[in-house]
Amino acid sequence: MLDPTRLRLLREFAEHGTMTAVAEVCGLTSSAVSQQLATLEREAGVRLFERAGRRVRLTAEGRRLVGHAHNVLNALDAAEEDLRSASTPRGPVRVACFATAAVHRLLPAMATVRARHPDLHVIMHELEPREAIEALREGRCDLGIAFTYSLIPEDPPPGVTRLRLGVEPLLIALPAGHPAAAGEVDLRSLRGEPWIAGSWSTADHEMLDRACALAGFHPNVVHTADDYALVLRMVREGLGASLVPELVATVVGVPDGVVLRPISTIEITRTTHALLRTETPAINAVLALLRSPGTGMSGRRPDLESEGDERRGQGGPA
Numbered sequence: 001m002l003d004p005t006r007l008r009l010l011r012e013f014a015e016h017g018t019m020t021a022v023a024e025v026c027g028l029t030s031s032a033v034s035q036q037l038a039t040l041e042r043e044a045g046v047r048l049f050e051r052a053g054r055r056v057r058l059t060a061e062g063r064r065l066v067g068h069a070h071n072v073l074n075a076l077d078a079a080e081e082d083l084r085s086a087s088t089p090r091g092p093v094r095v096a097c098f099a100t101a102a103v104h105r106l107l108p109a110m111a112t113v114r115a116r117h118p119d120l121h122v123i124m125h126e127l128e129p130r131e132a133i134e135a136l137r138e139g140r141c142d143l144g145i146a147f148t149y150s151l152i153p154e155d156p157p158p159g160v161t162r163l164r165l166g167v168e169p170l171l172i173a174l175p176a177g178h179p180a181a182a183g184e185v186d187l188r189s190l191r192g193e194p195w196i197a198g199s200w201s202t203a204d205h206e207m208l209d210r211a212c213a214l215a216g217f218h219p220n221v222v223h224t225a226d227d228y229a230l231v232l233r234m235v236r237e238g239l240g241a242s243l244v245p246e247l248v249a250t251v252v253g254v255p256d257g258v259v260l261r262p263i264s265t266i267e268i269t270r271t272t273h274a275l276l277r278t279e280t281p282a283i284n285a286v287l288a289l290l291r292s293p294g295t296g297m298s299g300r301r302p303d304l305e306s307e308g309d310e311r312r313g314q315g316g317p318a
Helices: 004-016 019-026 030-044 060-085 099-116 129-137 203-214 228-236 247-251 281-290
Strands: 049-052 055-058 091-097 120-126 143-149 161-175 194-197 220-224 242-245 258-261 269-276
Touching: 004 019, 004 030, 004 060, 019 030, 055 060, 091 099, 091 129, 091 281, 099 120, 099 143, 099 247, 099 281, 120 281, 129 143, 129 269, 143 203, 143 281, 161 228, 194 203, 194 228, 194 242, 203 220, 203 242, 228 242, 228 247, 228 258, 242 247, 269 281
Parallel strands: 091 120, 091 143, 194 220
Antiparallel strands: 049 055, 143 269, 161 242, 161 258, 161 269
């Protein structure tokens, strides 16, 4: 029978790539890690590792076992948590969430949790989507709330289940007196405009680049900002146009002198997801509130089905 402790080391090796890195993460020596993985290979009865120059890498069989390891270890974690929690939601649930979803979804859920489940405590950490995914994978949070853009398709990481909470369109923010602000906006009409985008390393910035590329031009990004309240005030001052999610109008509010207009030439959407590695009564209680009809975006009921059957754990591509 395969040992769960050794399966954890195998999973860490797949994540970090070297025995030395696994040893540092797990607080072991490189020799101890090597010995444990050699024992796992004997238990499996197939070659899990092969030489690639001076390094060691996983074989095809090793990669297959990593996929099984995600399922086995997640199931064990869920069983332990379930036994601790019994059938009553209790204990802390650490949620990593980006700002607009925190205001729109998580804070109302937290208020309801206090009334319905007095032994359940939700702890919020504001993190951007990539940071939330990393926190979930490292065990620093129990539930993540993140988003993806339709122009930047992404799969959930191995061992992570992704459930769709809601979808909203991206709109153009323009000064009220702008010539293009009368109705739907053709992106091509903004070819020569200055733009305000998210920081260079963010998905927001990449999304603007892709949207404008589909319209046949490269955006002239003059300013970068990640706070939508700040972005809208910059638009009001005539510093540039910007793409903003529809939910921003509800959460942040649109200042006088700024209008949000739909895009006529291309549909761009932002989808909000819940991300989790295991299911427990406590996590499921929080999920139920996050997915309740009263918190749908744009007045729409959130999709209560997982997106494309994304209850993962097979060790697919990150």
